[in-house]
Amino acid sequence: MIKIRKSEERGHANHGWLDSYHTFSFAEYHDPNHVQFGSLRVINEDRVQPGQGFGTHGHRDMEIVSYVLEGALKHSDSMGNGSIISPGDVQRMSAGTGVTHSEYNASQSELVHFLQIWILPKTIGLAPSYEQKYFPINDKRNRLCLLVSPDGHDGSVTVHQDIRIYSSVLEKSSSVTHTLAPGRRAYVQLASGAAEVNSHLLHAGDGARITDESSILLTGAPEAEALIFDIA
CATH class of the missing domain: 2.60.120.10 (Jelly Rolls)
Known part of the structure; x- marks a missing residue:
């Protein structure tokens, strides 16, 4: 949902x-x-x-x-x-x-x-x-870059909570997919531009609560920076 x-x-x-x-x-x-x-x-x-x-x-x-x-x-x-x-x-x-x-x-x-x-x-x-x-922009371009995690994985910043924050800078029509483990939910925040989130069009400042989904598909429409919060 x-x-x-x-x-x-x-x-x-x-x-x-x-x-x-x-x-x-x-x-x-x-x-x-x-x-x-x-x-x-x-x-x-x-x-x-x-x-x-x-x-x-x-x-x-x-x-x-x-x-x-x-x-x-x-x-x-x-x-x-x-x-x-x-x-x-x-x-x-x-x-x-x-x-x-x-x-x-x-x-x-x-x-x-x-x-x-x-x-x-x-x-x-x-x-x-x-x-x-x-985190250099090339680490985010058309891919998911882990910025924040509970264990500092992949050089991310460490927080004292079971939450992960990813950034992706999407070029026109480029897509990334994030898989959600069973029982986890997500929030997507559009920092700039416009993107489709599981076929829903979001513009800068828009957000999306995501529950009971197995994955998130982000597509630049035409381009965007999006943050994904993967939450227990």
Whole structure:
């Protein structure tokens, strides 16, 4: 079964410096039909104005993954990490027993556009930790690239939950297939472009809940970047 979540159906908040779309309930947006999907708690599509950002704030017991689509995001945290996150980078911060951090647009002239993803950890009270890795676009082009996993398989970023995140950058009419193990489900998020997901056409910002399916077929229509969340 596939349930499409159109981009315009998501929660939306425009604060001037931040334009944010919420796939699941977040902050002042609450929809009892879209609170979370398994351990996948948040997919926020954020656009932050030049020089603006999220001041220092805290988190606990959450796996936070940042995936930049355009521009550059400047990160700093109470663990002593400081970095610039650019397209191709995947950053994971495990908040665990508590961490503070800030995120700012690293540019004074260009927008930063990124996905902020929150995953509920399997175990609470973990020590905070941080990881960032770069995945070249050729590793994603017309194939599935594993970005996030519970065991760091194939050089992926490690999270404390049984979830895997894949990216595929599809050229026109190119296809990839992802097989779902029995009992698992998936969420597909179109980061850019347009693609067919098991014959359903999705555009940038659209998502799809997938349950009771054995596989997912993604086809560029004409081209797209898609993220697949394979969830226990």
